[in-house]
Amino acid sequence: MTRSRVAAAVVALSLVGLAGCSAGESVDVDGGGSTAGSGGVLVAAIGGEPDQLDPHRTSAYHSFQVLENVYDTLVEPDADLTMGPALATSWTTSDDQLTWTFTLREGVRFSDGSPLTAEDVVYSYKRIVDEKLNAAYKFETVESVAAPDPATVVVKLSAPTPNLLANLGGFKGVAIVKKANVDSGEITTRPIGTGPFAVASYTSGDSIKLVRNEHYWAGRPKLDGVTFTFVSDPTVALQNLRGGEVQWTDNLPPQQVPQLTGSGDLTVSSTASTDYWYLALNQARAPYRDPAVRRAVAFALDREAITKAAKFGQATVNQTAVPSGSKWYYEYAPYRHDVNQARQLLDQAGVSDLTMDLMVTSEYPETVTAAQVIASQLGEVGIDVTIRTLDFAQWLDEQGKGTFDAFMLGWLGNIDPDEFYYAQHRTGGPFNFHKYSNPAVDRLLDQGRTQTDEAARKQTYEQAAKQIVDDASYIYLYNPDVVQGWSKQVTGYQVRTDRAIRFRDVGLAR
Secondary structure, eight states: OOBSSOOOBOOOOSOOTTTTOOTTOEEEOOOOOOOOOOOOEEEEEESSOOSOSOTTTOOOHHHHHHHTTTOOOSEEEOTTSOEEESSEEEEEEOTTSOEEEEEEOTTOBOTTSOBOOHHHHHHHHHHHHHTTOTTGGGGTTEEEEEEEETTEEEEEESSOOTTHHHHHHSSGGGOOOOHHHHHHTGGGTSOOOSSSEEEEEEETTTEEEEEEOTTOTTOOOSSSEEEEEEOOOHHHHHHHHHHTSOSEESOOOGGGHHHHTTOSSEEEEEEEOSOEEEEEEOTTSTTTTSHHHHHHHHHHOOHHHHHHHHHTTSEEEOSSSSOTTSTTOOOOOOOOOOHHHHHHHHHHTTOOSEEEEEEEETTSHHHHHHHHHHHHHHHTTTEEEEEEEEOHHHHHHHHHHTOOSEEEEEEOSOOSHHHHHHHHHSTTOTTOTTOOOOHHHHHHHHHHTTOOOHHHHHHHHHHHHHHHHHTTSEEEEEEEEEEEEEETTEESOOOOTTOOOOOTTOEEOO
16 A cells, blocks of 8 residues: 555645745754653564565555654654655745755764765655656656755756645655665665664564664664564454553554553554545456446445444545545535446446456455455445455555456555545556546646645645546545554654654653
């Protein structure tokens, strides 16, 4: 899933866009430091194994859970998803908003002790663009990136880009990497970053061990290290948490969350997320290229029942991508559970005795549960669904090759509206695996990327969202809550609406 999808990418409670930086203005915020650490190694159980640890190549959420603690970006979202300083402490924009100048933080070092310079930033961005890696679409208005001196990065644009800061710091897919680490090939398993922790070992099928980065620019982390263990079964993850084998997990059985909340032995906390979960139909295959067939599927589904079965109340049904708490929310729900309407649309399309291969992954158990409900509901309109459950690495491979009729997954950690729609629904978009194409949507999504008037931009994305929903490009299901649990030993941890897992300020009480 990206932070994307993840189940990579990826997704919005506030506009981050210019984040307080308008034309001609500068932003300057001093970096903070953390206090001396209390020691100890925190063990975190995540729902699956990363496919790799190269931040520019992975699109798997489990990878980004680890990489959030290893890498930094030029800027980063705060708790309110407003973009603020990280490796850059200040930035200015030209009056025409086409030139952005970033000043780097002094004294930053990679975990191997080597200094960070502006050339590392230039290399990282050019690598993403030149090699057409996952986040390349975020740089489409970037004409050049230069380092006039070791502490300055200049980004020149072809058009005003209101979400540039979100593009440069919204997630670790645009992290600043070290060229020698890339050239050696070790970046996939032993990445070198500037974040609070460094990878010490990676045991496939078992765990990834991080140790404190003694060179971390924000001060010495409290923890000696973090060990990420891979536990796909939520029941086992909870047992391990209660038994003290792990101190943190985001893989809790949803049906047990109400009972766990407020329990004396654990802390369980939740917040509304910027994620969305959806069903996608492969429009490269007949009959799913026919909008009438896709709309029939949309009418056949009872989203309330699907959401209840998959999330047990920890989600909100939504027929568009952006959640209701966002300023970008668009209230539009043209579909209702209507078996007769679904059958009529299938009849009009001349489709009968339809079979569907529905691909889900065991590393996101809610997709397996939801698929059973979806299969039952589609059976009522004469669609025979075969559920194919894969491990996530195979799932990603099949998705990339287009060998599916349908799949269910989610996009996680979205911030700007561009992240909810562009890569997924633009013709030829890097995550448009279902092969949707509508020239009107393309024009709207292109327009929204360069509009600086917020009200006009919101209207543009509402028009795009309406067409995407009417075409059933994605059949949106729900926006889930972020639910995480940890032991009473853990101090300083905060659940984030963008689902970023940050252990840099966390300690273990003795």
